[in-house]
Amino acid sequence: MYRIRFHGRGGQGLKRAGRILGTALFRAGLEVQDAPRYGAERRGAPIFAYVRASRSPIHERGVISCPDLLIIADPHLLAMPDSGVLAGATTRTVVLLHTGEPVSLWRERLDLPGPLLILPRLPGEEERFRGAVCAGGAAALLTELDEGLLARAISEELAHLSAELIMTSLGLARAAHAALAGERGIVRQEEPISAAGYKTPAWLTLACEEAAVSAPAIHAAATSELSQTGLWRGKRPVIDPGRCRGCWWLCATFCPERVIAVDANRRPRIDYGHCKGCLICLRQCPHHAISAVPEEEAAREEKA
Amino acid sequence: MTRTLLTGNGAAAWGARLARIDYLPAFPITPQTEIIETLDGWIEQQELVCRLVTLESEHSMLTAAGAAAVTGVRVFTATSSQGLLYATEMLYTVAGWRAPLVLVNVSRGLSSPITLEPDHNDVLAVRDCGFLQLHCATCQEVLDSVLIAFRLAEHPQVRLPVLVNLDGFALSFTREPVEIPDQSTADRFLPPFRAGSLRFRAGEPLSAGVAVLDGSTYSYFRYQAHLASLQGLAAYEKIAAEFAALCGRHYEPLECHRCEDAEIVFVMIGSFATKAREAVDRLREAGERVGLLRPRLLRPLPVAHLRRALAGKLGVAVIDQNLAPGRGGVLLTELAAALHGSPDAPPVLAGYVGGLGGREISSEEFFEMHREVRQAVTRGENPPPRLLFTGEELRAVRKLQQVARADRLGQGGEQR
Missing domain, CATH: 3.30.70.20 (Alpha-Beta Plaits)
Structure with a gap:
């Protein structure tokens, strides 16, 4: 099964990116599950979306904890520990970072255990098209997808938009796809966790604490300043x-x-x-x- | 028939559309709103002929739904969490009217503290209101259950409202492949509502909200609703079999996954049960005889089915995605009562509370619950109830608590 996670910010189209990739994989004949995750926040807040795809029916559910592919639409997110962008990245997680900066710089900054690829910023790319760009970049890494499936998925998922916006999105997604054409197949489908030899969860037994501690109240002023x-x-x-x-x-x-x-x-x-x-x-x-x-x-x- | 990617909310809307609903009273709440928005879009495009009315609260919404249903039209509505609780007075009331409507609840944890993520305390808080309850695990099941629910609600021996439950986020906003039946297939399964005695016309007055001031009359009507609910089980099985014959998808009152030769069985409701199903397959690969039992029908509770399915098993792990303070898990209590007195009931019945407020349950946790229950079987004693909660989670809570108490402690202060 492929386990893919997109990270971005509200307004960049990352929910749509997950849907584009999900639809493309579904049209390629795979079983698919895709979902966005965001709370009550608004434009600009960190959000993510995830896609599972497999040749057999999918019973796994919920947030992907160990991704095979991690797409980061905005490097600023890496400065926010609470956004959990790199959570669960291992030696076999391919990280695709969308930035205009060189790969050498980010290799040094992130010191990731696995491969890091750069999806460069494209000429004429506005923030609202970032979802389409990231979907195009992600599609380029999967053997099941080609440009035709990507274009079909974009047309389907953006059908509610104007012809002009669809054309721009298609053009940018194609350019992103072309930029990473040499990396096709770098992302591998990983096996599920085996029940023979697993890491025991570190459960604990909660002790009863006095209500002054255990009632959900905030006594500090202006805690939002900390964020x-x-x-x-x-x-x-x-x-x-x-x-x-x-x-x-x-x-x-x-x-x-x-x-x-x-x-x-x-x-x-x-x-x-x-x-x-x-x-x-x-x-x-x-x-x-x-x-x-x-x-x-x-x-x-x-x-x- | 079309197979496409749909969210759970989209699937619920498709179910209502294929049911050709007449009346849709609505009030918005996350994560349910998309259902109404989708139906509203179709009504605007005249793809669905239905009257949508926005009400000022869920309480009014359920009143309108019940009132419309007893005039003999097909009624659908949806809510979540706090909305369901706000409507609770009317849930009991319209069930007493024997109003055959379908209500979709998109499960979300209750306040306080406030959350948007799923658990089942909302739907279990209305467990005894008289609505029949169908619990879904996939988006496909959501669509199919809405169609089945109308047949069940409108069944002459039942005529009770039916609640279809799906989990917020895990289903509501998650797309999965869903087969959308053709309208002609849906029509064959669910013909137009034959309302029978449900009529309200000029010159034919109807009073549904009647008062009875003596216990005997009250007892009669209340117990009749209970008997009708019990009738719902046999009716459900017949309707589900008809659905399977038409659409090829069979929904037994209990989903039994690899239970036949299982020694240990997980019991769960809702979409998180698919995680258990995945864990069962992995445990089977490792040679363990384990299965999953997922009640789809919670009201009426298929007691005989539960007893049969668990007869001779060595141990059961009940995973409750809810919490009854002062007692523990609701499903555990329900199951213990159902199994009481059964001669070959499993000797070990272990209770776990997990998935509160959408907290994930990992494969490793299912493997570990299985190990604990097997160990309990060897020792011959029930393990104490457990909350699925790790040391790392507690450390994260401690960090929040420190921020929350910062001004009383001063800058970078010590804990009290």
Whole structure:
């Protein structure tokens, strides 16, 4: 059975990526199970999707703990330990990372036990097409799939979109497929865990603790500050001080996260550690003083 | 017949569509909402002729559903978790009306603490409301069960509402290959609702919500609903056999997987039981005589079937995806009562609580439960009840507790 997990962020189309790959494998004659996983979160929050595919009926269920293929649509997720991107990766897990940076850099950074492949950023690739790109890249690694099955699955799964969006998605997925054409067959179907010789689960017996400890209450203030939700951003709002008229309230008031503070000189400052990149401030500013800068570009500028 | 990938929610919607439902009262709640959205899309495209009405709560939704059903139209509705509990007063009430509607519940753990992930405390909290209960393990079974449920609800000897249960996330948002029967096949299996005495017309008044102020009359009506529920078992078997003849998929009241020569048997309901099925196949490969018993029908409880299926077995591991505080697992209690007095009941009946709030159950855990039960059989005593919970999970909880108490402790403070 193939066990495949996609990681990305809400809005990048990773649920759709799982469905595209699932449909392609189903059309190739395999039994398939695919599912997205996300909680109550919104655009930008870490989400994942998984696909099981096998020649025989699938009875396994739930989150894939030990993937054969792990596709990471956004390297920023690696900075969020709670997103569990690399959970369960072993020596035989192929990791496919979608980034414009070179493989040597990420080999060193991640020091993975298994193979690492890079799915390069493609010309004209916007964030919302990332799902199609990742599905194309993943499809290139599986012997059961070819470009024709991939294209058919995309047309089926995106049928509700405009012809133009479908064409763009198809073009990008094909380019991603072509970029990894040399790696076909690198992902192997793994056998299930054997009942003869397994790792004993480390169960424990829960002791009764007093309600002051065991009632689910939060006594600390502002625990959300501990979560670096700024990592959810695809684009960051940047204020041009030359254009800002110092109205002191519009962007700060409309910010749903309350991460824009205005100082005594009526200058707004954005807390990028917690700005989720919704860009409502950009739409509200009547003087067009706020622009959206892709996060990677902003990071490069910061370094320079 | 089309074989395609559908989510559990999509499958439930397809079941309702093929049943040609007339009336769909609705109120949104995760993870059920997609069922209504799907049906709404079809109604808008005029692919389904049905009246959708959005209500202001699940309580009103069930009232509307029951009221419509006793006027003789085919009624479908769906909810989850807190919504099911909010509707509970009306669940009892419309079952008392003997309203033959179908309600899909997408199981989700109950508050508190709040969660979106699945377990069975919601559906088991309404275990005794008078609805018949069908529990599904696959998306295919969801679609088929909705069709079967209408036949069962509308059966003249039964005429009770039926609840079809599927697990949130594990089925609701998971796509699997599903065979969608042709409309003509569905029509042959489920003809238009012959409502019989269920009529409400101008000049023909009907009062369903009647009061009886004496115990004898009350006892009669309540016990009649119980007897009708018991009739549901034989009716179910006949309907399921008809379904199998038409569609080739057979749904016994109990799914028995490799039970015949098994010594140890897992007992579970719902979609997590497919994990147990997978573990059974692996244990069989390792030479262990083990099986899985999955009740599909929980109300009425197929007591005689359970006794037969478990006769002569050495040990049973009941895995409850629910928790009755102060008692333990609900399924364990149900099974113990069903087996009591059976001369060849298994000597070991071990209770496990697992999968609460969607907590995964790994293959290794099934292997280990099997080992524990086998050991208990050798020793000749029941193992104590166990929560499937590891040291690593407790460490993660401890970390959250430290964050939750941070301001009382100061920066990086010690634990009290």
